Amino acid sequence: MELNRENILIVDDDVHILELIQRHLQALNYHTYKAISVKEAIAILQDKSIDLLITDLKMPGVDGLELVKYVSEHFPNIPKLVVTGFPSIDGALDALRSGAMEYLTKPFTKEELKTAVTKALKEQPKKVQVASNKTEDKKAYGELIGQSPAIKKVTDVIDRVKNNKATVFITGESGTGKELVARSIHYMGKYATAPFIAVNCGAIPENLLESELFGYTKGAFTGADNDRNGFFQAANKGSIFLDEIGNASLATQLRLLRVLQEKEVVRVGSQKVEPVDVRVIAATNVNLKDLIKTGRFREDLYYRLTVVEVEVPPLRDRKEDIPLLVNKFLFKYGVEFKDKLISIAPEALTALERYNWPGNIRELENVIQRSVIMCDKQVTIQDLPEQLKYTIAFPEESQEFLSLKDMEKNYILKVLEATNNNKTKAAKILQIDRKTLGEKIK
Ligand SMILES: Nc1ncnc2c1ncn2[C@@H]1O[C@H](COP(=O)(O)OP(=O)(O)OP(=O)(O)O)[C@@H](O)[C@H]1O
Ligand SMILES: [Mg+2]
Known part of the structure; x- marks a missing residue:
């Protein structure tokens, strides 16, 4: 058959x-x-x-x-x-x-x-x-949404490294998707069935990080009752993601250097070397060069880590991806909280597109999550947090300076437009009573 x-x-x-x-x-x-x-x-x-x-x-x-x-x-x-x-x-x-x-x-x-x-x-x-091409793409970046040129640069690098074991260094502001990029590199490539281990070096106390990463032998320190593997041994044949690498102590950095140079680890409390075959992906949102200057980060390790560098762009540099991301999160939280599909009003989407997103995709996700909870069937301007409502009145790209009076007039008109001329709603957003609004309109 x-x-x-x-x-x-x-x-x-x-x-x-x-x-x-x-x-x-x-x-x-x-x-x-x-x-x-x-x-x-x-x-x-x-x-x-x-x-x-x-x-x-x-x-x-x-x-x-x-x-x-x-x-x-x-x-x-x-x-x-x-x-x-x-x-x-x-x-x-x-x-x-x-x-x-x-x-x-x-x-x-x-x-x-x-x-x-x-x-x-x-x-x-x-x-x-398109089978050979497009479907492959979909599968490849499953969760990594975006079609902007800025994110395309990132997916290009993922493509180049996913099937080899090059060390990758990911930079980018908080919430831009560094961890997601690391996961994509691992799960889209041919080593996907091997382990992927993510370690937040900032969350593990400095004195424990070393033994957690490289393992220890019995008696290495008080409480070390047995030999224990570290994350590196656990990630063997796969990838380890070292997030917030800037937090690693100098002692830990020295051991890391050894992994990258010699492909071997030494447990805390031991002299014995063990071979490991692990791809290292590291990330930071601090500038390691500053840490190098003050002697808190090894320069040699820095060069070993940054063989391939990926900079994940901030959301404000890829605003064309906002509608796609918004849809993804609307669907996700609509199903989760309301058991139905939630849509978004065009003005609300415009507000999201105008905002600067200092917290990047994580902030966008939080805003949508919150708005889905607040709204009925559709996310409107009213459901958005305060800082986003202002973007309607003060579009970033506007270069001209207006008088306060004109500004107020424009803003009122915009709010009215956004509420389909519903004066009650508009008054509520503007936090003035209906009568005052009526007078201003006149
Ligand atoms: N391109 C994307 N498409 C869809 N979701 C994304 C994308 N990028 C990031 N996200 C989502 O945004 C959130 C933040 O991403 P992630 O944790 O990877 O950011 P980060 O850069 O590691 O942040 P931090 O520096 O704060 O650790 C996650 O929920 C992630 O799934
Ligand atoms: Mg992260």
């Missing part, structure tokens, strides 16, 4: 149907993943390379149609096959047709399923064309 290598994701809240479809597909030699909710399906989509989505429509919580929309938006190359009980009654038929996808009505025979699956997989010429 011909071997079908496609990965098919089946989503249905009914376990019996899930298993039935799975059995049929396995008999046809497809590889299958199962999810009993949209939430689970999303997790699989983000993690695995899926070639076809088969989903039920009516499911509790977030329903199948929303999953279809999500997949169309985020994974446009994945064909969709909808399995539905009563397409006309569900009123979903038009939606399905407009989405140009296959559907199958329950109950169906094995033959009907086979035909629909084959058709759905075939009828995606786009997918076939």
Whole structure:
């Protein structure tokens, strides 16, 4: 029999149907993943390379149609096959047709399923064309969202290092995604099945870091009752991520230098050398050159660590990625907190695009998380934290200086526009009463 290598994701809240479809597909030699909710399906989509989505429509919580929309938006190359009980009654038929996808009505025979699956997989010429390239990309940066030239530079470096063991040094402001980049380097490459160990050198007390990293022998210090492996031994054949490397003591730095130069470790309390085969990825958001000047960081180690350097750009330098990131977080927290999809009003998105994001992606994620909790169905200006509301009145790019009066006038007009001329809402945002607003409008 011909071997079908496609990965098919089946989503249905009914376990019996899930298993039935799975059995049929396995008999046809497809590889299958199962999810009993949209939430689970999303997790699989983000993690695995899926070639076809088969989903039920009516499911509790977030329903199948929303999953279809999500997949169309985020994974446009994945064909969709909808399995539905009563397409006309569900009123979903038009939606399905407009989405140009296959559907199958329950109950169906094995033959009907086979035909629909084959058709759905075939009828995606786009997918076939880009298969070698684009799908690979999707899989590769799974979570690392962005299409800006600034982030493209980062993904280019990931590509160049993921399949070798070059030491990588990641810099960037707090919250820009340094750890995510480190994980991508490891998990996208050919050593992905080996361990990835992340160590926050700033969070482990200085006197413990050395033995935690390199292990120790029995009796090395009070309390060392046994020989113990360190993170380096645990990460053997894989990668170790040394976050906040600037916090490592000089003694630890010396041992690190040895790992990088000789590919061997020496446990605390021992003289014996042990070979290790570990890729080192280090990160910092302080300037190591300053630490070198004051004698707190070894210059030789610095040069060993910085064989390949990646600078993760601050969010303000890649504002074109904001809508993509916002969508990702809206989906994530919409499903988590509200069990539904939350959208964002255009003015609110504009406010997010204008803001400077000193806390970068972590701050953006927090803002969206909070706004999803605050809002009803849609995130509006009112749901945003104060500092973001101001961006509407004071667009960064504005170079001209206005009088206070004009400024006030512009701001009021903007707020009115943002609230669709709802004076009650506008007055609330402006924190003045309706009457005062009315007078000002006049
Ligand atoms: N490109 C991206 N796409 C999607 N999510 C991202 C991206 N970059 C970062 N994130 C998310 O933003 C948050 C912060 O990222 P991360 O922890 O990697 O930042 P960091 O640079 O290590 O920050 P710090 O210096 O404070 O440790 C994480 O939740 C991460 O998943
Ligand atoms: Mg970090």
